[in-house]
Amino acid sequence: MGSSDAEKQASGCPVAGHGISLDTVSLADPKILARPNAFYQAMRSQDPVHYDPQLKMYLVSRYDDIVTVLRDPLTYSDKHGYAAQYASGYFEEFKQILERDGGGFFTDAIKDDPPAHTRVRRLLDKAFTAHRVATLEPAITRVIVGFIEKLADKAAKGEVVDGVKEFAIPLTISIICEQMGIGQFNADKIQRWSGAVTAQIGRMQNREQMLENAAQICELQNFIIAKMKEREAQPSEDMLSDLVHATLEDGSKLSFAEAVSLVRAMIIAGNDTTATAIGNLLYTLATQPEVAQTLRDSVDDDRLLNRFVEELLRIAPPVRGLAKMTTREVELGGQKLPKDAHLLVLYASGNDDEQHFECPRNFDLNRGNLGRHVAFGVGVHRCVGASLARMEIKVAAREFVRRIGEIKLAIPVEELPYLQSVATHTIERLPLILSRRA
Numbered sequence: 001m002g003s004s005d006a007e008k009q010a011s012g013c014p015v016a017g018h019g020i021s022l023d024t025v026s027l028a029d030p031k032i033l034a035r036p037n038a039f040y041q042a043m044r045s046q047d048p049v050h051y052d053p054q055l056k057m058y059l060v061s062r063y064d065d066i067v068t069v070l071r072d073p074l075t076y077s078d079k080h081g082y083a084a085q086y087a088s089g090y091f092e093e094f095k096q097i098l099e100r101d102g103g104g105f106f107t108d109a110i111k112d113d114p115p116a117h118t119r120v121r122r123l124l125d126k127a128f129t130a131h132r133v134a135t136l137e138p139a140i141t142r143v144i145v146g147f148i149e150k151l152a153d154k155a156a157k158g159e160v161v162d163g164v165k166e167f168a169i170p171l172t173i174s175i176i177c178e179q180m181g182i183g184q185f186n187a188d189k190i191q192r193w194s195g196a197v198t199a200q201i202g203r204m205q206n207r208e209q210m211l212e213n214a215a216q217i218c219e220l221q222n223f224i225i226a227k228m229k230e231r232e233a234q235p236s237e238d239m240l241s242d243l244v245h246a247t248l249e250d251g252s253k254l255s256f257a258e259a260v261s262l263v264r265a266m267i268i269a270g271n272d273t274t275a276t277a278i279g280n281l282l283y284t285l286a287t288q289p290e291v292a293q294t295l296r297d298s299v300d301d302d303r304l305l306n307r308f309v310e311e312l313l314r315i316a317p318p319v320r321g322l323a324k325m326t327t328r329e330v331e332l333g334g335q336k337l338p339k340d341a342h343l344l345v346l347y348a349s350g351n352d353d354e355q356h357f358e359c360p361r362n363f364d365l366n367r368g369n370l371g372r373h374v375a376f377g378v379g380v381h382r383c384v385g386a387s388l389a390r391m392e393i394k395v396a397a398r399e400f401v402r403r404i405g406e407i408k409l410a411i412p413v414e415e416l417p418y419l420q421s422v423a424t425h426t427i428e429r430l431p432l433i434l435s436r437r438a
Contacts, residue, residue: 001110012359013359013361013362016208016359020038020042020044022042022043022047022050024425025039026052026053026054026172027039027052027054027055027059027344027422028052028054028055028203028204028417028422030420031249033418033420033421033422033425034416034418036263036320036349036425037361039370040061040346040348040349040352041143041352042052043059043061043349044048044061044062044354045350046061048060048065048333048334048335049061049065049332049333049334049335049337050200052344053135053213053345055203055422056339056342057180057203057323057342057343058127058335058337058342058343058344059321059343059346059349060321060332060333060343060346061100061346061350061353062333062344062349062350062353062355063350063351063353063355063356063358063374064118064333064355065332065333066345066346066347066349066374066378067350067374067378068332069332069343070345070374070378070379070381070382071325071378073113073117073222073378073379073380073381074109074113074327075326075327075328075330076325076326076327076343076345077113077325077326078111078112078113078117078322078323078324078326078328078381079111079112079113079117079327080113080216080324080340081322081323081324082108082201082323082326082340083107084323085200085201085323086123086200086201086344087200087210087214088393089207090205090207090210090259091136093207093210094200094210094214097211097214097215097218098214098217098218098221101215101218101282102214102217102218102219102220102221102222102325103218103221103222103225103260104221104257104260106221106257106258106260106264107257108261108264108265109125109254109257109258109261109262109265110124110261110262110265110384111381115250116378117232117249117380117400118380119248119252120248120254120258121242121380121384122246122248122249122278123246123249123254124262124384125384126435127239127242128384128385128386128387128388129208129387130387133291133388133391134391136179136204136388136391137391137395139178140175140191140391140392140395141395141399143171143174143175143178144171144392144395144396144399145399145403147167147170147171147174148164148167148370148399148400148403148404149220150166150267150335151163151166151167152322152403152404152436154166154418155404155433155435155436156435156436159431160410160431160433161288161431161432162317162429162430162431163279163282163286163430163431163432163433164279164282164427164428164430165429165430167189167278167282168279168396169191169275170187171275171392171396172272172274172275172278172392173185173187173190173275173280175268175270175392176267176271177190177267177273178238179238179266179270179319179388180238180239180266181236181237181238181239181240181261181271182227182230182240182267184297185221185247189219190267190271192216192221193216193217193220193268194267194268194269194271194272195216195266195272195419196213196214196216196217196220196311197213197217197220197268198268198272198405198419198424199271200213200217201212201322201323201420201421201423202419202420202422202424203421204420204421204422205423207339220264220267221260221264222370223232224260224263224264224267225260227240227263228259228260228263229247230242231244232244232245232321234255238265239266243262243263243266246259252422263373263432266385269383269385270385270388271422272287272319272424273318273319274318274381274388274389274393276318276424276425276426276427277312277313277389277393278317278392278393278396278428279426280316280425280427281312281316281393281396281397281400282400282430282432283316283409283416283427283430284312284316284363285400285407285438286399286408286430286432287409287413288362288363288408291363292401292407293351294308294363294365295308295397295401296401298406299366299397299398299401299402303357304365304387305394305397305398306390306394307365307370307388308365308394308397309394309397310371310373311363311365311367311370312393312397313351313362313373313375313390313393314351314357314360314370314373315351315352315360315361315363317347317374317375317425317426317427318375318424318425319348319375319376319377319423319424319425320346320347320421320423320424320425321344321345321346321348321423322344322345322347322377322378322423322424323342323344323345324342324343324345325340325341325342325343326338326339326340326341327339328339344422345369347375347377348425349372350374351373351374351375356369356372357373358367381415402437403423403436403437404434404435404436404437405434405435405436405437406433406434407432407433407437408432409430409431409432409433410431410432410433416429416430417429
């Protein structure tokens with residue numbers, strides 16, 4: 001069990017959450033979304049399964065309760081939670097637009113519940129084996145080094161660089177497009193498409209934004225369908241062809257709708273959350289010089305570098321939380337939940353739980369339970385691309401400190417803009433002052 005708040009304060013361990021009244025604040029508040037840890041701690045100590053009336057969701061904040069939910073996909077449905085979250089408030093109109101202009105409305109096969117989910121998941125697991133991902137590292141390193149060199153050249157001219165828009169986003173888009181076999185792509189378009197898809201589970205869009213996002217998703221789906229038809233006629237050695245021509249373990253093929261949804265998921269998830277993680281990496285290095293020095297000291301030790309990545313994912317997870325829905329009445333964290341209760345499972349709060357991670361706001365490579373974070377989820381819906389994301393973050397961290405010396409924020413930390421979303425904790429713009437390492 002963790003120490004008391006008084007003991008933590010006495011030991012120099014920072015404690016947040018004091019003075020926050022859960023009756024008067026909501027996760028929907030932009031200030032809470034940007035800097036949520038005090039709110040998370042208040043929930044964990046006062047009301048661990050807290051109903052947020054503004055979101056109309058129960059927020060699951062404690063590590064143990066989060067793991068309970070994630071390990072029981074039959075009681076806590078991913079499929080229904082995701083569906084209730086998707087285009088919330090505008091779903092029918094959104095669906096009609098996609099059916100009319102976007103080739104169809106395709107539910108996310110990867111968000112299905114077992115046993116239907118199991119059929120598709122086994123196929124994707126084969127695509128992301130540790131061995132297959134390891135073979136990608138040299139090519140990914142070349143891409144990342146190329147982007148870092150561009151930043152270093154700009155910095156040498158005295159220019160401020162944007163660590164998100166000029167590094168994290170374009171490099172993750174380049175990597176996933178290369179893996180999918182999409183040779184010709186417009187990175188700005190893919191960034192817009194990614195933002196539009198992520199907004200559907202972000203819970204913060206109004207109708208005007210929904211209409212704009214729906215148009216972007218129609219464009220994305222028409223792009224995907226055209227690429228799929230090319231691969232149907234002429235397969236090649238890439239993940240897109242693998243999905244189009246996949247034979248599942250039961251001998252069946254993916255349906256057209258399943259294939260579209262999986263290609264869409266690979267393109268979006270393959271860049272969006274990883275870009276968020278790399279943005280969080282640069283923010284951490286820029287605001288915590290001691291962490292940057294820890295990375296420099298660890299950069300040639302592969303074991304320590306792996307531990308650095310795990311602690312970064314724990315302390316700054318890209319996914320804030322994902323939705324579930326109860327399929328029956330159930331008790332969770334002392335709270336009786338009715339059937340069809342809509343939950344937001346706060347991975348980020350679980351990673352910050354002082355009952356499991358001593359002094360959770362301290363960046364500590366020597367944690368004994370470093371690998372127990374829930375940044376990628378737990379159980380059957382654990383992130384299928386976790387091994388690829390880990391490798392991209394690791395290479396980005398390693399090559400960045402090898403080539404960049406000083407890294408500082410170019411604006412006050414309070415002025416950094418964050419994406420308005422309950423699903424991710426994403427820095428939208430990260431102005432940095434850099435110097436090339438001597």
